[in-house]
Amino acid sequence: MQTLLVVAELVIAVALIFFVLLQRSEGGALGMGGGSSSMGGLFTARGAADTLTRTTSILAFLFFGICIVLNILALKGRDQTSILDSAPVSAPAKPAPAAPALPVGPSVPKPQ
Secondary structure: OHHHHHHHHHHHHHHHHHHHHHOOOOOOOOOOOOOOOOOOOOOOHHHHHHHHHHHHHHHHHHHHHHHHHHHHHHHOOOOOOOOOOOOOOOOOOOOOOOOOOOOOOOOOOOOO
């Protein structure tokens, strides 16, 4: 089941990338999807934009839905324990502080 969902996730991801790249940008210079105003029907400039936007939103919904289902399947069979439920671990007792060591500086020869 998980393998089938992962394959579907990959196919949807590739299709999502393809449909996003087909859409026109704000400036209209980067999109590969074209359409002239003389064409009637579905793939006029506005019709293609609406179709691509709707297809992209459906693919995105499917992508996130499958991600959630895969996460739920991955969490099944796990222990559902919380770190807050475990007993607190006491810190080991610290030994008494020793006398502070004197700092050792560079050894410099004494003048004669």
